[in-house]
Amino acid sequence: MEPFYRQLDVGRFESTAATSGPWRSDAQHAGPPSALLARQMELHEPRDGMRLADVRTDILGPVPVAPxxxxxxxxxxxxSMELLEATASADDGRPALIARAWRILRAPDDFPTLAATGEGSPPDSPADASVLAGSPIPGAEENGYGRSVEWRFVSGGTGEGGSTVVWGRQLNALVDEEEPSPWQRVLVLADSGGGVTFSLDPRQHRFINCDLHVALERDLEGEWLRMDAASRAAGGHGGIVHDVLSDERGKIGIGLQAMVAQDVG
Known part of the structure; x- marks a missing residue:
């Protein structure tokens, strides 16, 4: 299966058709480039015993399906902690995305577990959920990103309401034939929080994120990411999407997006 990117040189990548989003074939879904920035920060002057704690991506404009x-x-x-910044720019020199991440010392293995009462493994699994092929956004066109991920809905989705529980996994590689890291897998999917919860007609209403902020207490285990996502909007103000992120062992972190909520036309 075609990867999202092919590496051309140090810090330079060809964007494949797999990155294309649901609205324009020449513009990327923001999940893959967010994951690409995380990959580059993971590779930047790595230090033993440290991990990315959070990644915040600001989307400065459409990301072209181009180098x-x-x-x-x-x-x-x-x-014990360092702040990294990565920028993705098109050939015209325009920055398209900027991401910042805190890289911190890993906690000792014997550090006491802190968890809310009753937390544990999710009550469902990917095997329990129904498979949805293609884009989860009602009215969206088939696209490269939609063919590169698999969604299995436990509840909500496909225009049913503003909250959704869904399992997802990335089907292809991020770069060339590399195995994606846990952080890369999470970011490819987490940017779809607004899409999997959007319950309005996209031909009449626009609900698009301008950022993505993900914080993980531990790394994703396996391919599958569970998103317990909710979208909210207030007339005269704006919107947000909030995700609780889990794997098959339990919760791993949270995601948050600020949304532009507008009428079309």
Missing amino acids: LTVTVQTLRAGR
């Missing part, structure tokens, strides 16, 4: 150049810098160095 991208990614640069990474350390904004704040430190022994």
Whole structure:
């Protein structure tokens, strides 16, 4: 299966048709480029015993299905935590996405577990859920991204309401034939929180995120990510999407998106 990207040179990538989003064939879904920025930050001056704690991606405009150049810098160095920044730019020099991540020391293996009462493995699994082929957004066109991920809905979805429980997995590689890292798998899917919960007619209403902020307490185990997602909008103001992220062992983190809520036309 075609990967999302092919590496052309150090920090330079060809975007394949697999990155194309649901609205325009020449614009990427924001999940793959967000994951690409995380990959580059993971590879930037790596240090043993450290991990990405969170990734916040700001979407500055449409990301073209075209070559991208990614640069990474350390904004704040430190022994226990450091702040990284990655930027993806098109050939015209325009930055399309900027991501920042805190890279922190891993907690000791014997650090006490902190969890809310009653937390444990999810009450459902991918095997329990119904498979949806293609885009989960009602009225959206078939696209490369939609063919590169698999969704299995436990509840909600396909225009049923503003909350959804869904399992998803990435079917292809992010770059060339590499095995995606846990962070990369999460970001490819987490940007779809607004899509899997959107219950309005996209031909009449627009609900598009301008950012994606994900924080993980631990790494994803396996391919499947569970998203317990809810979208909210307030007339005269705006909207948000909030996701509780889990794998088959239990909760791993949260996702948050600020949404532009507008009428079409």
